[in-house]
Amino acid sequence: MTATEGPAYRRVAEQLRDKIHSGELAAGARLPSLPDLGRKFGVSADVARQAIAVLRSDGLVETRQGSGAFIRSFARIVRSSPARLARSQWGAGRPIQDHDTGQRLRTADVTVDEVPAPDEVAAALGVAPGKPLVARSRRFLIDDRPVQLSTSYYVPELVRDTRIVFTDAGPGGSYARLAEAGLEPVRFRERVEARLPDAAERQGLSMSTASGRVLEVTRLAFIADGRCVEFNRMILDAEVYVLEYDFPA
Amino acid sequence: MTATEGPAYRRVAEQLRDKIHSGELAAGARLPSLPDLGRKFGVSADVARQAIAVLRSDGLVETRQGSGAFIRSFARIVRSSPARLARSQWGAGRPIQDHDTGQRLRTADVTVDEVPAPDEVAAALGVAPGKPLVARSRRFLIDDRPVQLSTSYYVPELVRDTRIVFTDAGPGGSYARLAEAGLEPVRFRERVEARLPDAAERQGLSMSTASGRVLEVTRLAFIADGRCVEFNRMILDAEVYVLEYDFPA
Incomplete structure (x- = not known):
């Protein structure tokens, strides 16, 4: 299910969630940088960062200081x-x-x-x-x-x-x-x-x-x-x- | 506040709670044995044990295997x-x-x-x-x-x-x-x-x-x-x- 309404960061978060659940983004994988992620989804790096915050709050992603965001190996x-x-x-x-x-x-x-x-x-x-x-x-x-x-x-x-x-x-x-x-x-x-x-x-x-x-x-x-x-x-x-x-x- | 209604074990639990809050039963103190506690309150040892279970659930008392029930030194x-x-x-x-x-x-x-x-x-x-x-x-x-x-x-x-x-x-x-x-x-x-x-x-x-x-x-x-x-x-x-x-x- 892909949302097309609501704030941009929620739309990006839902698309990433779909990719995680489908396995296109595998456990342990590193997400692209915020500017790259923004370009990929046609949003700003700030919006990409808010989307990552949503996924982190949902237990799908963990962020490591200085090295970016990763798909959790065992989603909470x-x-x-x-x-x-x-x-x-x-x-x-x-x-x-x-x-x-x-x-x-x-x-x-x-x-x-x-x-x-x-x-x-x-x-x-x-x-x-x-x-x-x-x-x-x-x-x-x-x-x-x-x-x-x-x-x-x-x-x-x-x-x-x-x-x-x-x-x-x-x-x-x-x-x-x-x-x-x-x-x-x-x-x-x-x-x-x-x-x-x-x-x-x-x-x-x-x-x-x-x-x-x-x-x-x-x-x-x-x-x-x-x-x-x-x-x-x-x-x-x-x-x-x-x-x-x-x-x- | 002392309850006089409800099941006997709740009445005993409330009376003990009053004694803990007033300091009559101090932190770290060991409670009497279940038979002694029962005699003191005019109930069976089984009822005394149920009263202790209530206090333990409220975080006021801890039980240690083989050595009885104690007033918690820092109530939860x-x-x-x-x-x-x-x-x-x-x-x-x-x-x-x-x-x-x-x-x-x-x-x-x-x-x-x-x-x-x-x-x-x-x-x-x-x-x-x-x-x-x-x-x-x-x-x-x-x-x-x-x-x-x-x-x-x-x-x-x-x-x-x-x-x-x-x-x-x-x-x-x-x-x-x-x-x-x-x-x-x-x-x-x-x-x-x-x-x-x-x-x-x-x-x-x-x-x-x-x-x-x-x-x-x-x-x-x-x-x-x-x-x-x-x-x-x-x-x-x-x-x-x-x-x-x-x-x-």
């Missing part, structure tokens, strides 16, 4: 909320992750277990600590790189008759299944922290350096009567993800 | 959005930070400068790169510990007749002043990344260890006609902050 993943978690997304049978990673190759290892409720999870779900819960654990890989570990906890009585207890939860995933079971999430709360990964997380995410960090995102999903029906603990490689939140004043 | 700061940025907060003349840190001692070093617009800021504010902008930089300290660096950029023509150009922006801060100038923010976008601090950030936040990380939060403030009127880059000590976002499905 921007998670935009609430759009990615909107009912219009999962309600239409689309995986949430489609919103984040578009056409990039994505795989997930899924396991479903019964586990005793950790204290923090029990408090959120309003059950006794240690009560057996359904735990859906996933390990997401993008373009063959592990980027995220995620475990969602549910009260068994609420989900045992749904596909949430299978490794393939079906179109639209767990939120679509909860909605079908009369437990439609209407509100989410996410808590974000940055911390060191533990050994299991480091291994799960194939993190090579000891200095790596993860973003820990804890999501609670609430239904209309105020009950929390899902506790989801996500561990994201902090090198890969950008979290974006839109909200009213 | 939970930033809850959109509540902290609600018009009802700054519109009533309250600093946003009151929402985060309550009664804790807070100071800020403020400087106001004119700086050439960095590319990323220029793209967001819709001005030419290099255009002179008003930059309000702040360094926040909580209980004498530097916790956050923040720089907000504004188009001079829009704010030069407001108190935003003074080090004390007045009651409710910049958003209250923008509203008075007919530029009331109605929507915010925040982008969150975790990364290594640069040398200046490390120094500004007095970070001692080379392994420290910061949360970089970039906020755009939009007015009703869709214009972005503020670009705010915040650098938060990742050891200190928890970011919380509530949003609809």
